[in-house]
Amino acid sequence: MKEVRTRFAPSPTGFMHVGNLRTALYEYLIAKSSNGKFVLRIEDTDQERLVEGAVDVIYDTLKQVGIVHDEGPDVGGPYGPYVQSQRKDMYLPYAQELVKNGKAYYCFCTKERLDSLNEGENAFGGYDRHCRDLSQEEADKLLKEGVPYVIRQKMPITGSTTFVDAVYGEITIENSELEDQILIKSDGYPTYNFANVIDDHLMNITHVVRGCEYLTSTPKYNLLYEAFGWELPTYVHLPMIMGKNEDGSVSKLSKRHGSTGFSDLVNDGYLPEAIINYIALLGWCPKDNQEVFTLQGLVEHFSIDGISKSQSIFDYDKLTWLNGEYLRAMTLEQFTQLAMPSYKQVFPQTDLNWDLMSSILQPRVTQLNQIADMIGFFKELPEYSAELFVNKKSKTNLENSVTMLEAAIPVLERLDTWTAEAIHDTLLALPEQLEVKNGTLLWPVRIAAAGMTVTPGGAIEILAILGKDETLRRLNIGLEKLKEANKE
């Protein structure tokens, strides 16, 4: 059995769309699940769209998610170079061979003529094959005169072309639908379509994996393989990733739906592992419906027949949930390490009990970038209304809250060892004495300590993190606020 070889062939645009990343992931998984090779090839044949540093974005992304390529521009390999602009001179001879065999031809049509074909009421819709039947003498003459040219593929006029896709099955396209596409551009560079076929063959790629936007142009590729007498690869076309619009309609995932780039998602506080895990599940389902996977787990479970045919909508809610699962699954130390930049953002100078902080945050955080907002109240007591002390379920009101704080403050003042455990024992002795439920005491304490109704962690943890001095200061502020409110 031939070794499986797949390739990720991005254009260096400086941006890694999640759709691209998913394609890379599936290519990697297809190769690795059968012990094959995964190749990285940079497709930079469009000289007008070159972006500085764009290739690094590709390396960085793959590195962050743990997808390792066996061959590529940076690591080399037996089929190099792996950058198309460095392979430029390889393509023309193949195109010329096609011309010689009558499968392609020189075209001298100007841009203006081409444009005019698609204008006005006589719009033709495509190329009219004007140069297809130029005699060899004419072509040679124009070539000698230095008239700019492109090389176009000569498509069959009649009949149809059928191919089998591993996901979509048998697909037939009428040859009359196929345009005489350009193989070599007037700047001498090959088009994507042509370079792709040549390189995939030269690099022994066995599985061509790509988005299904290429589905209907696949016959053009196959006609090229046939013209050269090369073996066809296995095609694996992937369904698109879509986004849901406000009005309920669906369109290709783009900025207006949210973050669509890998680095955007990371900035939003998502973990690379969670992003990869989520993306793997968008359009693919394992036999046993498992949902949480490491990259290695995906390699072990992946199979092409689990790829779905229909487009799927990127669901930020589910990604968020999955990210929370990853966050909760890690050790406290790992969590603290990831959270530390946020901790330091809020407390650049001070050190708090970060372990305790992490222990209350870890079950609650779903995106790392929420942390700074969640812990802001530790740094500064928010402005709040005395009304917050009133809570039906805890049976607290403006009057008994005073009693609770007046009971809590002195015992806390006498407490020397300021640990969560000691605070717990001290505070929880009070409700019994006062003959109230725990919540009746703890609600006002927490409100006074935090100045908000919803907090990560309970009163005890919050006091422990705040420290004795700050706790007492805040409880007294709360007490004053209550007395003030009761006066009115």
Next chain:
RNA sequence: GGCUCGUUCGUCAAGAGGUUAAGACACCGCCCUUUCACGGCGGGUUCACGGGUUCGAAUCCCGUACGAGUCACCA
């Protein structure tokens, strides 16, 4: 518009002629509880529509509708 592909809860989806049509996210309710979260339990008109084929269709066939892709010297 031509061509190609697709359509199972709001979303991701299992399902391959006979199932009470899984599971997950989201949502709602209850429990746990020191608020929130975590965790536990429970809930909901889901097979686009219309015809066939069949004893029997989410599954097979044909139409229709809707959605998407594609028709570049972009990839």
